[in-house]
Amino acid sequence: MSTGAAAPPITRRGPYANPLSNSLKWLPPKVRGPVIEAGGMVDLLVKIVRSAVLHPRGYWVDVADDMYQTLKQASLPIAAAIFGFLIFMSILTVQFFAMAGATQLFGPLLLLQAMRTFTMWIVSMVVAGVIGSALTADIGARKVREEIDAMEVMGVDPIRDLAVPRVVSLTLLTTLISVPSIIVTIVSMQVGANYVAGQSSADFHSNLFANVSPVQVLAVVANCFLVGLLIGTICCYKGLNASGGAIGLGRAVNQAVVLSFVGVWVLQLAFNALLLGLFPNLGNFR
Structure with missing residues (x-):
């Protein structure tokens, strides 16, 4: 009979340490990487939302400072990009309506579609390209300089200290941009109607x-809220996982912008399908 102590249980460690993640090892490498990244982004989003909701104090000063700095540095590029893209779309569209002899339908029909598609895409591209890239570069530079590792050694949570204020700030900014973007859409449409189609303002x-x-209108605001939350999460994830020096940081910024575009495209498909499913009359033109 053995008198020795019982052997301790074997603890499985590593990237496939539980049954759910253990199934990933059977995936092809080209599929495994995107699946792991998508899971990491979802995990980061859950942590950010949980931290912001369960502990809603202590980060609003950073949110206000980040919003102020973003508006100070990017308000003019955002306004110019939104107006430029929308006026180009308006001039292009009004020409088709003029050739069809239906110029009077240009305003209401394009506004109906722009609120659901064009305006959201342009806002998403501007936010991801201007604000999202700067967010990824800021956090990624801290990661490359090993500042985030130093924060973890000192017991500071980088998600709470860096990700939460920036995601909340970007989400609020994107939501606040929603209504002004509709106004810019109407102004650009009127410019196209007046100077291209010769239609009077009346x-x-x-x-x-x-x-x-x-x-x-509420759907546009809710859509912008989800877009800001999505772009902020993707950019923070890419920044927190940047590596490889300056080249790796540049690659992370580029990947964050591209993934933001892809994520917004998927989000728009799901959001518009759900919206039209709940309110089918929104697709009617009167």
Whole structure:
């Protein structure tokens, strides 16, 4: 009979240490990487939302400072990019309406579609390209300089200290941009109608808001909120996992912007499908 102590249980460690993640080892390497990154982003989003909701104090000063610095540095590029893209889209679209002899439908029809698609895409591209890239570069530079590792050694949570204020700031900014972007859309459409199609302002505004409902305006605000949350999470994840010096940091910024575009595209498909499923009359043109 053995008198020795019982052997301690074997603890499995590593990237495949539980049954769910253990199944990833059977995936091809080209598929495994994106799946792991997507899971990491979802995990980071859960941690950010949990930290911001369960402990809603202590980060609002950083949020206000970050919003102020972002508006100070990026407000003019954001406004110029939104107006430039939308006026180009308006001039291009009004020409098709003029050739079809339906210029009077240009305003209400394009506004109805722009609130759901064009404006959201342009806002997403501007936010990801201007604000998201700067966010990734800021956090990624700290990661490359090993500042985040030093924070963890000192017992400071980098997600709470760096990710939460920036994601909250970017989400609020994107939500606040939603209503001004609709106004910029209307102004750019009117410029296209007046100077390209020769339509008077009275004719342009006569039935412009015939198809706009409060549900659509709230849907734009909610959509911008989700877009800001998505872009902020992706950019923070890429910044927190940057490596390889300056080259790796540049690669992380580029990947963050591209993944933000792809993520917004998937989000728009799901959001518009759900919106039109709950409110089918929103797709009607009156």
